[in-house]
Amino acid sequence: MIYEGVLSKMQTEFQDPIQYYLVLDQSFLHINQMLGKTLEFEHTGYQCLNCGKKKKIFRQGFCYDCFMGSPAAGDWIMRPELSTAHLDIEDRDLDYEKRVQLQPHIVYLALSSEVKVGVTRKTQVPTRWIDQGAVQALPIVEVPNRYLAGITEVALKNYFADKTNWQKMLKNEVAWVDLFQEREKIASVLPEEVRPYFHPEAQDLYELHYPVLNYPSKVTSLNLEKTKQYSGKLIGVKGQYLLFEDQTVFNVRTYEGYEVRITIA
Known part of the structure; x- marks a missing residue:
């Protein structure tokens, strides 16, 4: 079977294991059902996810002009402490920024390789943790806007990583620790204005399991700019990565906005 369309990040359902769906222009693939099958990817073009023009992708599925101008690509996306809508x-667009920034946000600890701290909108729980390939996640505080979440993350970066080691995550090399115990250590280092939102007794630990037949011992990233066509047997999905038997891994999210033809044998 042949499927064609523009890549965007896989949609997910929080089940055991996580269910993955690759949504294309006229159809979708239930990726869990593709395990054990051979998938061939062919890079055929580009289409900006923002303006829809067939322009080369710069970052995050956007062409250069959209990345530099769209409010959805502002610096506060990656650095929430730069949020200013509460002021x-x-x-770039205050109406948009108010809609996104002025809503409940969660600061969390997650285990994907080692313990990391992160920020997500409450509406993105547990999707954010699935996309990162976390095997456990524990909310620390729920705050009313993105700025408060951002300054909390900045304070905790002195004690926890803020990025996932993607290679360890894909090889399932997880440094198992007790997230409840880690949470107990942070009360004294939270920003003063965030402390009223800290509830150390909460027991809302999330556990996540992924559809992986075998984890690779090493990983090689598929680069669609250098390799226009690739074929491999799918053995797993974790985070936003497809894992193949030859230890190639494909980060779907990196290639948002890329037009592809997918052939399933």
Whole structure:
């Protein structure tokens, strides 16, 4: 069977194991059902996820112009401590920024390789942790806006990583620790304005299991710019990565906005 369309990050369902769906223009693939099958990817073009024009992708599925101008690609996306909508100050589009920034956000600890701290909108729980390939996640605080979440993350970066070691995550090399015990250590280092939102007795630990037949012992990333066509047997899905039998891994999210033809044998 042949499927064609523009890549965007896989949609997920929080089940045991996580269910993955690759949504294309006219169809979708239930990726869990593809395990053990041979998938061939062919890079055929580009289409910006923002403007829809067939322009080369710069970052995050956007062409250069959209990445530099869209409010969905502002610096506060990656650095939430730069959020200013709570002060009624515009970055690129204040209405958009208020809609996204002025809603409940979660600061969390997660285990994907080692313990990391992160921020997500409450509406993105547990999707954010699935996308990172976390095997456990524990909310620390729920705050009313992105700025408060951002300054909390900055304070905790002195004690925890803020990025996932993607190679260890894909090889399932997880440094198992007790997230409840880690949470107990942070009360004194939280920003003063965030402490009223800290509830150390909460027991809302999330556990996540992924559809993986075998974890690779080493990983080699598929680069669609250098390798226009690739074929491999799918043996797993974790985070936003497809894992293949030859130890090639493909980060779907990296190639958002890329037009592809997928052939399933």
